[in-house]
Amino acid sequence: AQSVTQPDIHITVSEGASLELRCNYSYGATPYLFWYVQSPGQGLQLLLKYFSGDTLVQGIKGFEAEFKRSQSSFNLRKPSVHWSDAAEYFCAVGEGLTGGGNKLTFGTGTQLKVEL
Amino acid sequence: SQTIHQWPATLVQPVGSPLSLECTVEGTSNPNLYWYRQAAGRGLQLLFYSVGIGQISSEVPQNLSASRPQDRQFILSSKKLLLSDSGFYLCAWRGWGAGGGYTFGSGTRLTVV
Numbered sequence: 220a221q222s223v224t225q226p227d228i229h230i231t232v233s234e235g236a237s238l239e240l241r242c243n244y245s246y247g248a249t250p251y252l253f254w255y256v257q258s259p260g261q262g263l264q265l266l267l268k269y270f271s272g273d274t275l276v277q278g279i280k281g282f283e284a285e286f287k288r289s290q291s292s293f294n295l296r297k298p299s300v301h302w303s304d305a306a307e308y309f310c311a312v313g314e315g316l317t318g319g320g321n322k323l324t325f326g327t328g329t330q331l332k333v334e335l
Numbered sequence: 336s337q338t339i340h341q342w343p344a345t346l347v348q349p350v351g352s353p354l355s356l357e358c359t360v361e362g363t364s365n366p367n368l369y370w371y372r373q374a375a376g377r378g379l380q381l382l383f384y385s386v387g388i389g390q391i392s393s394e395v396p397q398n399l400s401a402s403r404p405q406d407r408q409f410i411l412s413s414k415k416l417l418l419s420d421s422g423f424y425l426c427a428w429r430g431w432g433a434g435g436g437y438t439f440g441s442g443t444r445l446t447v448v
Contacts, residue, residue: 262440313437
């Protein structure tokens with residue numbers, strides 16, 4: 220079965236510093252990969268997604284992620300973090316379902332704290 | 336544009352009481368619909384998904400059920416809530432075909448007391 224690992228439960232960075240959130244996946248075929256952000260008590264907002272093509276994906280809010288098949292990774296990066304980026308970040312892999320449709324399998328999330 | 340509505344935002348229910356959470360999608364047709372539950376420190380777990388009216392698939396055995404009475408309506412129910420049903424419930428939809436992301440509702444915080 221496919222799985223997603225986010226090895227860092229909590230990360231603290233200073234405002235203006237660079238950020239990298241790690242994500243490793245396990246999936247037999249070419250994966251559909253996603254990063255979502257969740258503010259407290261809110262739903263999930265899609266930051267970016269990878270389906271095929273260029274392995275460096277640009278997203279909203281200045282985020283980018285790089286798909287590395289050899290490392291089974293899809294790490295999220297931002298060159299300069301803003302205090303408003305403090306939130307929980309989820310990596311997910313999409314897969315097909317028997318009977319049609321697809322589903323997302325999520326990692327357990329990384330809580331980002333930004334120090335002013 | 337497509338929007339997804341989920342209500343209520345918060346709910347406090349006693350153990351043994353029934354539950355009904357509703358999710359509706361606008362601006363699309365025949366979406367794949369999903370119910371996820373989020374427990375603290377455990378990420379999101381897929382509970383149910385639906386690829387069409389009346390078609391429900393369950394990912395994990397539990398005290399909950401789901402129904403899809405209309406194309407863009409997805410309901411999560413329980414006849415008798417347990418303490419372990421507490422959590423944050425999220426509805427999501429995805430259009431057909433590759434290239435589409437999943438759009439989530441704003442969630443329902445359920446506390447069973």
